[in-house]
Amino acid sequence: MSRIFPLLGFALLVVLLVVGLKIADRKTNLPSPLIDKPVPAFDLPVLASPEQRVSKESLLGKPYLVNFWGSWCVTCRAEHPVVTELAKRNAVYIVGMNFRDETEDAMAWLKRWGNPYDVSLSDFDGRVSIDFGVYAAPETFLVDPSGTIVFKQLGQLTWEVVENEILPRVASMESGN
Amino acid sequence: MKLGKIFILMLTITLSASALAQRSPVQAPMVFENQQQEDRFIRLTQELRCLVCQNQNLADSDAQLAHDLRAEVHEMLMAGKSDDEIKQFMVERYGDFVLYRPPVQENTYLLWLAPLVLLLGGAIILRANVKKRSTLLETSPKDESGNQA
Amino acid sequence: MTVELGQISLLAALLTAFVLGLLPMIGTYTGNRRFIAVSTSASLLQCLLVIISFGILTAAFVFQDFSVEYVARNSNSLLPMGYRYSAVWSAHEGSLLLWELILTIWIAAVALFSKRLPEVFRARVLAVLGWISVGFLLFILLTSNPFGRLIPSAAEGLDLNPLLQDFGLIVHPPLLYMGYVGFSVAFAFAVAALLGGEVSRDWVRWSRPWTLVAWAFLTIGIALGSWWAYYELGWGGYWFWDPVENASFMPWLVGTALIHSQAVTEKRGAFGNWTLLLALSTFSLSLLGTFLVRSGVLTSVHAFASDPTRGIFILAYLGVVVGGSLTLYAARAPKMIQGGGFAGVSRETFLLVNNLVFAVLAAMVLTGTLYPLLIDALGAGKISVGPPYFGLLFTWLLIPIVLALPIGIYSRWQQDSSGRLSGMLRWPFLISLMVGTGVWIMQPAIGFVSAAGVTGGAWVIVGSLFYVGHLLKKKSSLRIPASVLAMTLAHVGMGVFLIGLSMTSTLSTEKHLRMDAGDKYEMAGYTFEFLGTSIVRGPNYTADQGEFVVTRNDREVTRLYPQKREYAQRGNTMTEAAIDPGFTRDLYVSLGEPLDQNGQAWAVRIYHKPFIRWIWLGAIFIMSGGFLAAANKRYRRKMTVKQPATAKTREVTAS
Numbered sequence: 001m002s003r004i005f006p007l008l009g010f011a012l013l014v015v016l017l018v019v020g021l022k023i024a025d026r027k028t029n030l031p032s033p034l035i036d037k038p039v040p041a042f043d044l045p046v047l048a049s050p051e052q053r054v055s056k057e058s059l060l061g062k063p064y065l066v067n068f069w070g071s072w073c074v075t076c077r078a079e080h081p082v083v084t085e086l087a088k089r090n091a092v093y094i095v096g097m098n099f100r101d102e103t104e105d106a107m108a109w110l111k112r113w114g115n116p117y118d119v120s121l122s123d124f125d126g127r128v129s130i131d132f133g134v135y136a137a138p139e140t141f142l143v144d145p146s147g148t149i150v151f152k153q154l155g156q157l158t159w160e161v162v163e164n165e166i167l168p169r170v171a172s173m174e175s176g177n
Numbered sequence: 178m179k180l181g182k183i184f185i186l187m188l189t190i191t192l193s194a195s196a197l198a199q200r201s202p203v204q205a206p207m208v209f210e211n212q213q214q215e216d217r218f219i220r221l222t223q224e225l226r227c228l229v230c231q232n233q234n235l236a237d238s239d240a241q242l243a244h245d246l247r248a249e250v251h252e253m254l255m256a257g258k259s260d261d262e263i264k265q266f267m268v269e270r271y272g273d274f275v276l277y278r279p280p281v282q283e284n285t286y287l288l289w290l291a292p293l294v295l296l297l298g299g300a301i302i303l304r305a306n307v308k309k310r311s312t313l314l315e316t317s318p319k320d321e322s323g324n325q326a
Numbered sequence: 327m328t329v330e331l332g333q334i335s336l337l338a339a340l341l342t343a344f345v346l347g348l349l350p351m352i353g354t355y356t357g358n359r360r361f362i363a364v365s366t367s368a369s370l371l372q373c374l375l376v377i378i379s380f381g382i383l384t385a386a387f388v389f390q391d392f393s394v395e396y397v398a399r400n401s402n403s404l405l406p407m408g409y410r411y412s413a414v415w416s417a418h419e420g421s422l423l424l425w426e427l428i429l430t431i432w433i434a435a436v437a438l439f440s441k442r443l444p445e446v447f448r449a450r451v452l453a454v455l456g457w458i459s460v461g462f463l464l465f466i467l468l469t470s471n472p473f474g475r476l477i478p479s480a481a482e483g484l485d486l487n488p489l490l491q492d493f494g495l496i497v498h499p500p501l502l503y504m505g506y507v508g509f510s511v512a513f514a515f516a517v518a519a520l521l522g523g524e525v526s527r528d529w530v531r532w533s534r535p536w537t538l539v540a541w542a543f544l545t546i547g548i549a550l551g552s553w554w555a556y557y558e559l560g561w562g563g564y565w566f567w568d569p570v571e572n573a574s575f576m577p578w579l580v581g582t583a584l585i586h587s588q589a590v591t592e593k594r595g596a597f598g599n600w601t602l603l604l605a606l607s608t609f610s611l612s613l614l615g616t617f618l619v620r621s622g623v624l625t626s627v628h629a630f631a632s633d634p635t636r637g638i639f640i641l642a643y644l645g646v647v648v649g650g651s652l653t654l655y656a657a658r659a660p661k662m663i664q665g666g667g668f669a670g671v672s673r674e675t676f677l678l679v680n681n682l683v684f685a686v687l688a689a690m691v692l693t694g695t696l697y698p699l700l701i702d703a704l705g706a707g708k709i710s711v712g713p714p715y716f717g718l719l720f721t722w723l724l725i726p727i728v729l730a731l732p733i734g735i736y737s738r739w740q741q742d743s744s745g746r747l748s749g750m751l752r753w754p755f756l757i758s759l760m761v762g763t764g765v766w767i768m769q770p771a772i773g774f775v776s777a778a779g780v781t782g783g784a785w786v787i788v789g790s791l792f793y794v795g796h797l798l799k800k801k802s803s804l805r806i807p808a809s810v811l812a813m814t815l816a817h818v819g820m821g822v823f824l825i826g827l828s829m830t831s832t833l834s835t836e837k838h839l840r841m842d843a844g845d846k847y848e849m850a851g852y853t854f855e856f857l858g859t860s861i862v863r864g865p866n867y868t869a870d871q872g873e874f875v876v877t878r879n880d881r882e883v884t885r886l887y888p889q890k891r892e893y894a895q896r897g898n899t900m901t902e903a904a905i906d907p908g909f910t911r912d913l914y915v916s917l918g919e920p921l922d923q924n925g926q927a928w929a930v931r932i933y934h935k936p937f938i939r940w941i942w943l944g945a946i947f948i949m950s951g952g953f954l955a956a957a958n959k960r961y962r963r964k965m966t967v968k969q970p971a972t973a974k975t976r977e978v979t980a981s
Binding site for chain 1: 599603606607610614617621622623624625632634637638641644645648649652653655656659696699700702703707708
């Protein structure tokens, strides 16, 4: 009777491993612990004109996207058309968060590929990116008018994600509140 | 940790896209007020995970993010934060994944208890088996070949 | 040169393996002795064909045939000759071919050295091994062919990963695989025993030398891996409980339980089912490890491949081999309790404790390794399980083993008294306590846990040696049976390992600091003086080489030359640590980053590691004990069968 236990245990193991194979490509995608939490405090200089600063308080009252990017980031270049399209539709206020980058390189990048951001901030030492729990690039956060993070996209932003996750949320924010 | 650094670097590149091109000053070794603080730093950075690496801790990784997180840990240590506060800081931003010592909570009860349960369960079965064997010993004549008479 | 011949050779090997799996097995059920005899020739032919295939791949590396994709990915025209040989197994496809080569070598060895086994049993063992080989050859040919061409061929190779351009790659994989793969023999013996229904003590006796040799190889293979990581990676770590490391450790743990269980089953007839199950499980864990390392299911620095499609194949293979064997076990393992009785205090009981705890250890490692996957699969979050978990539980679980070890050695079979045992062990107990306390007093920084570890190690060593003394006294002669010597050697090795582990885990000191040329730093009584760096050229790299003068009490102890290498082809930078090895301590220096323009100020790491060599020294002792035990003449006596043969044998008529 007890001789069947090893086989049963093994069967369970195989089930686990089959599931493991299915989810293998997502294994390092960490869900953000900041969802439904207040957006981290920040007070950063504007990229082009550092005398000006933007803080989280100044952005309260409207929903906005925070897009973390760098001129060193190849995938950011790949998602750029999507961000540009989003900007063209004026669907939501987009904050560009340039991090761990030299200002000249960032400005050159924007000049070359186009600047889709309503405002561009410079997180030079990456401190704010750490507070946002950013570990890859690009990463995009959707913040609601009360300053709560409601959605995070790890990696490249695709139009599918924009349509299915971002725009509906923005719409409900604007109608509901 | 045998095929280490270069693979990690290459994979770091995939995720954060060209870690080599990121700007940062070369990091000089950290300075501490006393040996105890330095020991704490070493212990903490060994218990925290490098999120862009293929299974490495903060202490051993050369990735950009690891550099920055080590700087954060250092700063918090100097500011007098406790080990728990520093770990809490990391978990708030990156989730439980960043801890190599899994916290004891709902989704890790099984992990922490399983070995103990297995050991105790095994010990109980072992005891029952040994009892059966001793009775066997008493009821059958002793036999060098060990086979039941 | 046509590498396609290598592929053809593998195909031929596959056909041979198929024949090996099929004909002898059929022969044992129909009594066809010609079919049975095929087992020997097929085994040898298969081995030859795989050797040819492996040789062709090696030649492709040695003669730098960059038209072969695998060679182009893992070699370079500047690669030194020695590393061209080891580059063959440096990546996924080649390492699988090495796996298969070693499997066929084991199969050939079984075919050659077990002629004295009953014909039917031996044929079945070889047939099972043949099926295992079929699966692997299919895997290689269908998904991981090292002979694929690159069209157009590359002008230059990508170079072997600099971390692998090292002695470690030459020795670690082959020796590890000898063990890892070698457990397939014990597996095949167990399956053959289940098939034949003759689960007597004989099959266990026959399988012991094979199991011991595989286990000894695995011991040294793991130890070499640990030592390699230590000197290669530059920060003095030697074990990280990484999934791939765990994948090799689990078979070792269960293998240790297996060799002990085999001893009981052979001598006393008890634990028959345990031994069967352990034999099946050890190789199953080897296969599981192969899956984990190559499927991409777990995150590891060490993963050979992260290919879910390959993963599916290995999982299917695993399912068939392990599932099949466990089904056989469920159906055919004896229901009746085997062997005689034994008392609560007896050698059998202590070995049962050993079995249990090693099995729980393996289960713990498996749980920790797979738990993040389980939680993720259930959608319950993402967590990490690392050294803090494994190290803690490993320490706790070692306690019953360490305590029981010397008691078990002294115990008589079947029945003993605790009074007698405590009397005999009084001195070892006291001596080990003194050692532990002494160390604690001399080095309070060691802490209670490590001091307890040292006490435990001393307890094991002294207990084992005292037993030898006790035997000598009893027999009043100087002849100790080789088997006792082997056992003592292995157990002493365990104690040595424990002491090294305990000392180094809490008494090691490390310092990361900035040093300018001329700076000195003092650690553990040694003074390290940095003399700056100079440029050094290697065959395929350029390096900044630092010079450190190490003195103690104003006498020079050694000079250390750590390097920071830049490899031309891949543009990688690598740290080569400089180590002064010692019996009681290692001094370890590595260079971090240059902190100024002329390279005369550097971030430096200095380590003092007491007794760290004892970890690998212990493993060498354990391995030696295993080999010595396998060499026991007892196994080379004529094998007799106590059960009637189950296959009808027909007379072979002259034709």
